[in-house]
Amino acid sequence: MSNLAAYIREVPDFPKPGVRFYDITTLMQDPKGFRQALDGMEKYVRSCNPDVLVAIESRGFIFGAALADRLNIGLVPARKIGKLPSDKISQEYTLEYGTDHVEMHSDAISSDQRVVVVDDLIATGGTVAATCKLIERLGGEVVGISTVIGLIFLPWQDLLKDYDVNFLISFDSE
């Protein structure tokens, strides 16, 4: 556990009672914290040698955009349903109650591109796994998953067992 964890604000009972929310806004608004997180992610992402990054709406955009700029590669958004304006593909994933979808433009990934998926946090892994499926349906190869935080008490390990996952901070209990 790096001292990066000190920049994360833990908010109890958000978005609902019994859930602890790990708030990255306190990290982003401190240039030292933001830069330290980006430096750590950049090191991992460069080691994956990607052609393009896919960032997951909306907090993933924050880290994905700065990393794409640092590596001088393109950035593709994976978005909530109904947000992308052009031809797109959609992937369902399971929530605690019910299901949701994540979408990508059909022309966002070229065949055989090496892709790293970027988000702020891995919890259940459902959105990340669905995003990986979208990338593979478009012919890309997911060569890494990079986040700031990993919640290691939640069961994403099985869902993402085929992928290399890297995070900078882990929290191990609710």
Place this chain on the structure above:
Amino acid sequence: MSNLAAYIREVPDFPKPGVRFYDITTLMQDPKGFRQALDGMEKYVRSCNPDVLVAIESRGFIFGAALADRLNIGLVPARKIGKLPSDKISQEYTLEYGTDHVEMHSDAISSDQRVVVVDDLIATGGTVAATCKLIERLGGEVVGISTVIGLIFLPWQDLLKDYDVNFLISFDSE
């Protein structure tokens, strides 16, 4: 009009019939386009000498994050209602039919901080104007507004007449 406009995909009838959507995903996914847009915004934002950037959810996050990293300053999100977990303030703005709100954390801006607001596009200016009000309610000074695209056929000029607005590409008719 710079050649940057060639990276923007124009999608007719999105999100509803009669509206033309200016899609920045085609710019983001091309490293040359993304970098050219960031270079142009960086030049303007540096000239404002800000202490912090405020990025508007969610496409504003993409440009705001990379710019905050380039300037080594903090990034504060202005978000849709219900997304921020801690103590926050809210500002209403008018839509074509009805109203909506934008929110910021109460501790996001310190008194007398110089702030530049970042988004992808200015259309009606309602969200941007509400974000400027939030910044001012927290004691900050809005020293500039930076976007990729300005739709100069829409009436944001009056709503934002007290602010300095900079965009890289203008579109002048629907």
